[in-house]
Amino acid sequence: MDHTGTNIAEALEETIQQWGLEVEKLVGVTTDSGSNIKLACDLLNWNRLSCFGHNLNLAVGKGLNDARVQRTLRVVRSAVAAFSRSWKKQRDLVIAQEQRGLEIHKLKVDVVTRWGSAYDMVERMLEQMDAVRNVLSEDRASSHLSPSWQDRDVLQSIAAALKGLKTMTDALAAEKCVTVSVVKPLLSHLAEEVLVAENDDTDLTKEMKKRIKDDLEARYDDPELSFLLELSSFLDPRFKLNYVSNRAEILEEVEKEMRDLTDSSVDDSSHLPSSSQSGSSGMAAPPSKKAKGLSKVLGRCLGNSQSVQLTPRQQVKQELDQYLSHPQLDVEASPLDWWKTEAVRYPNVAKLARKYLCLCATSVAAERVFSCGGHVVSDRRTYLKPERVDNLVFLALNMKN
Structure with missing residues (x-):
């Protein structure tokens, strides 16, 4: 079945009926920013909340939308690809790292759908820049892929703009269930601390922070x-x-x-039998308590000892x-x-x-379930019945805890 908005809406309606849920009690749903799921929510007339993690990732993409930044990122990707395709370069990289006292780390490449992957790639390249330049410069066929010192300056500006955002995305991904109540505090933290231009920021860093901030504010201005x-x-x-x-x-x-x-x-309690009805049914009212002890002496002075009905x-x-x-x-x-x-x-x-x-602030929890389902229903287990898949996914997720 095609994942069109109409088909998704029909599937959601069937699921609501199957689970016996009341649509009237639905406050909203948290989804990604896919056009098909947006259309499905519009067709069902459901309130939709965009995943905060996806919105943050899209805002970072807007921040990286700069000619200098994009050119430098292409240089880094090409350099990383050169090492991934050659075991000799990987071997030489380890030797260069040992000679310079660097950590023995592999290079990383960014993935569009993976939160914070752009910062991971930039940070790793800055860490291993000297070793990478040394290995690439020794081979005339790949020397042109070596990042320049100007590229280093741009990478440092990118890292300065994205460092705080990377910490936040890691924290969101680590939480099992992030409620919608944290979105407002996170937006405030971003606007007042993380994305504030510092005195030692480069002009490029300031521009990137501003674009990210403006994009996030536009996504939550409703x-x-x-x-x-x-x-x-x-x-x-x-x-x-x-x-x-x-x-x-x-x-x-x-x-x-x-x-x-x-x-x-109160309306629900009005359906209960009244005192007159209970009396007519043979149930006698409880006898009034006789005053004794201190209540007999001080009762009139203090008034009724029972609590006041609000x-x-x-x-x-x-x-x-x-x-x-x-x-x-x-x-x-x-x-x-x-x-x-x-x-x-x-x-x-x-x-x-x-x-x-x-309401969840992110769709991470749901995506974890789908990922787990993908591991359960492999190419060699395509004959599993839906009930068995449900049980296996349930066990796989809950036995970890």
């Missing part, structure tokens, strides 16, 4: 998307209001949704204030694990967290 990201960040106990620009608007929306949840629970609006306000006053969670901790234990204390806020934090 007001509805920005509101969703801020709302999700608020529901993360690690961030709360730290990355919310319009606090009044976010708090108003949270209170509104919490009141709706409270009202729905209105739904007051309950929402009290619960929200308590959540905000709770100490923030450590950044390394898991917000999902925290909500498992604290849901009893903040039940309505926990329902909102369950609603919005189910």
Whole structure:
């Protein structure tokens, strides 16, 4: 079956029905930037969130869109290809590395779909530049492939622009499940620290940082998307209001949704039998307790000892204030694990967290499943039934943990 947008939409609808899921409860889906999956979400009228990792990789591509940068990258790729095709050059490279006291590392080449691979290639070439130039210069047939000193300057500018982004992509790829609540903090970190032009940056580095920053801002400039990201960040106990620009608007929306949840629970309780109904069915009301001890002496002075019944609006306000006053969670901790234990204390806020934090910031987790499925269903195992494939993939992913 062709992976067209229409076919993907039909497959998603069938899967939703097969799993018995309610589309009305769907907050959104996280996908890559493929045109077919975009069309499928549009046909289904689903809110779509682009994978943060893919967006960052595309923004880096815009940053590298410079004539000087592209020429230098082509030189590096040609040099790496010359070593990959010749075992003699690989042998000579090791000898040159040992003579210069360099690490015995192989050269790397970038891959368009692999996050951070451009920085890896540039960094490795800068590390092994002297050895590479020595080996290539000894062979007249490949001496023209040797990077020049001007190329070294361009590579250093590229490395300075991409170093912070490489650290971030590695951190994203290492996480098992990154919730959508981290997108706003990451964007803020990029804009205020990683992509800020430094005094010692070259003009080329500054231009690259600006292009990357502008591209990322353009991808997240939609007001509805920005509101969703801020709302999700608020529901993360690690961030709360730290990355919310319009606090009044976010708090108003949270209170509104919490009141709706409270009202729905009240409506559900209204279906329970009333006291008069229970009395008519033969169940006697519990007898009133007789005052004794201190309650007999001080009861009239202190008034009713029972707790005051709060209105739904007051309950929402009290619960929200308590959540905000709770100490923030450590950044390394898991917000999902925290909500498992604290849901009893903040039940309505926990329902909102369950609603919005189910969204993933990246599609890494899903792609890992597809990669695992590709290893399970090999050329020699094409007769596996779907149920058996599901079980094997489940075991392969969970037995690692």
